[in-house]
Amino acid sequence: MTVHLRALLAAQAERARTQLAPEVFDYYDAGSGDEATREESVRAWADHRWLPRVLRDVSQVDLRTELLGTSLPSPVVVAPMALQGLAHPGAEVATARGTAARGHLMTLSTRASAVFEDVAAAAGGPWWFQVYVTRDRQVTQQLAARAAQAGATALVLTGDTPYVGRKPRVAGVRISVPADQYQVNLGRHLTPGTDPAVGLEQDPATTEEQVEDLRRWSGLPVLVKGVLRPDDALRCLDAGAAGVVVSNHGGRQLDRSVPSAHALAAVVDAVAGRGAVVADSGLRTGLDVAAALALGADAAMVGRPVLWALAADGAEGVRALLAALDEDVRHVMALAGATTPAELGRDLLAAPRGGW
8 A cells, every 4th residue: 555545545534534523424434333344344355465476567557447338447436325415515516526537437325415417417427326225116216217317327226224224323323414415316206195204214125126126217237235145146146136246334234244355255256257246345445456356356346435535625535535546556456466457366365364
């Protein structure tokens, strides 16, 4: 990891901590339960050890990546994060502008603070839309169709949140959010007479059958996020998913869930090229991203660091973070003896520390 990225990550996180109201910072930062998974998700990427190649021409390192048929300049994807208007007045529009300045792919949350169409215009390129299946199915159906019309190129169905995980640090499951932010996109699609507090909640009866519903409503490929088990990955693919996101929700759902860094390889092996595999949760540095790619991921999502960058410096903070992260990935790849993401493989990794 370069000194530049380490210093930037620390500075942006500290500025976010000092600039945000304590309850807002804790809402974003908190994990569920005892926060064991939140902490382990970051540390676990360091369990991987490298067996670098030497005497390779690494004078040119190219990060270009293809994901679901889309060519991207980097394998780093911005993860979906809710209610970014609490972090910065520009909300998801500012995140989209910072992301677009680097050409990265952004994933927009269902529970965004900004109007989807405004975010899409700022993105200026490919973006994904994260989906919760709500109790009022009309909301999900119309949001999926609307995202497709606005230019989303894939849907990401979050599968690990039948209920919102309890977070003792914030004395509950969710911060109080102004209705004009919480319902800015969802409220207009509610079935008349439906209580928003009920209709907009995730439906705990959601199953893999909703993958086909989302494909039909939107015409877009669907990935399932929150997968940690190989059998679940296969079930999602059999239901029509175009891929999976290996994720424990950043430690915000079931505490003591296995870190993504430990679950990724088995899921990649089960998928066996039938769909895309994206790594998520706890990734912070070029070492983390490169390890995920070496384990077989097609791309890696980064969440909280982007949020801290947004809170610290708006769109420019997001752009600076992604630029530094790209440079760090490039640096690690060169030292490992790889010039493209495709050249990162498990032969570059030693047996995991501790033998998990």
